[in-house]
Amino acid sequence: MKKKIPLILCLIIGVSMVCQYFIPHPVSTQFNSTINKWVVVLSAFALVLGIGNLTSHHITIIKRKKSDWIYSLVTLISMLGMAVTGLFFGIDEKSLYQKIFLNILTPLGATMFALLAYYMTSAAYRAFRARSLEAGLLLGAAFVVMIGFMPIGHFIHPYFPNFAEWLMRIPNMASQRGILLGVAFGAVATALKIILGIERSWLGGKD
């Protein structure tokens, strides 16, 4: 019974949402909007659980004085600080909350993003070591595309940029679309398997 009820609910809601896609009547769109509101409410409940998990995880680390426990303290103080600032002093444009968000959190995010350039370099170095035929092809294609899209490409040969463009537009796009076609069918199959109760791994399997 513990597994049957979620499966029945999943079937009813899943089939209803599929039907809703084909019915433009206001009753159907109202149903869709109600379900979406339910999702928001459920997410809010889940957020409480999530914050509870985060807090208890870091409190345990601090209590047991595990290595690097100081980072856990920073996490908890930051979370609590932002919550108190937002709840008691507002979140409008000139608020302290917005100042912290724009002057601390946003630059920190940008810093992480900027690090990507260095990670790309080290990953590219590893990928472009032509140890096999595939790696050699990758190196060749990357070289053509990089040079082709730079001004120097045109000076090397006038057809260089066109060839780079062709590589991106035809072979690259064709393989991307092939993968996307598979992804689309995979997504539909997964949805159908879950709606029809064939896939039950999310419930811990069939046992």
Next chain:
Amino acid sequence: MWLFFIFYASIDNFVARDRPNDGGKCIYLSWKSIEDSLIDGYAIFRCSINDSEFQKIGFAGRFSTDFEDNTVQDSIKYIYQIAVQKKDSLHLHTISNIVQSSPQFFHKGRINILFAIILFTLFLIYFMSQTRKGARLFIRKIAGLDAVEEAVGRATEMGKPILYVPGLGDIDFPSVIASMNILGEIAKKSAVYESPLIVVNCYPVVYTVAREVVKQAFTGQGKIDKFKDDYVRYLTESQFGYAAAINGIILREKPATNFFIGPFFAESLLMAETGNQVGAIQIAGTDQVLQLPFFVTACDYTLLGEEVYAASAYLTKEPVLVASLKAQDTGKFLTLLILVVLTVLAFLKINLSSILKVQ
């Protein structure tokens, strides 16, 4: 000015009709445009069948040939009038037919999708019945999934944790759902080998589902006493905050095996490279085509697109799930066949591509 009146007595083909495939409360007007560069546009007027006067309800530009009136009530009959506006004066007043809006019960523009879903479901039922009769279906080898057992075993031998990252998508991403299915299988192996598992989540709903999946997997293997609340963690919804937290976990806890399975975006390489630098065995899988090259470069095994969705069937080898893979492949083959036929017909100047159009 006189030339204008000589050429045009009225606006041609001015038709009002209920907009098809909608929830009502909308009338669609169309007309043939007037080829005169001196006009400003078209003024639209409306009058209900019970009223005596036309009210101006809108204005369409010089090149417009249609207008949608979203201010009508269903089941009331209306008449429209259109006039050409030239500076401050109106000319060529033309009256439409009587029309009323109503909501529709079926979206005819999506009939091809409905047909495809029905066909796909039929394939699924057919292959499932075949497997129930004992037919053996072939699945090609997927190296990344074959390596799961080895990866979990390695973590056990080294006494280090397994890190599972379900990506940066909420529960409405199909690849997150597929990722949860794979997590269930990995959690079972982790329970059997009693290896610690760390599942890090970006969205609270995904965290709740992941926690339940892991707990159920441990319960299913009779190892619920080995399950710790700490195994499944909620981090943050911030994209780079999430990446930074995962990098921190990788560097501090040094997991022996990393799984990155789900939707990933710009943060994919940040995490995969860090995992590579600490020497973890890494299995990644995503349906985000642009992130695949990063994973191929930084991970030991990568599941490409649809392989993520096939993983659950591959790992469990359950005949019913394998049947769904066969249905998926048949659907893909049929789609390719349709694309080839339509391309050949297009070369012969027969354009039937509209049958694939979705409204």
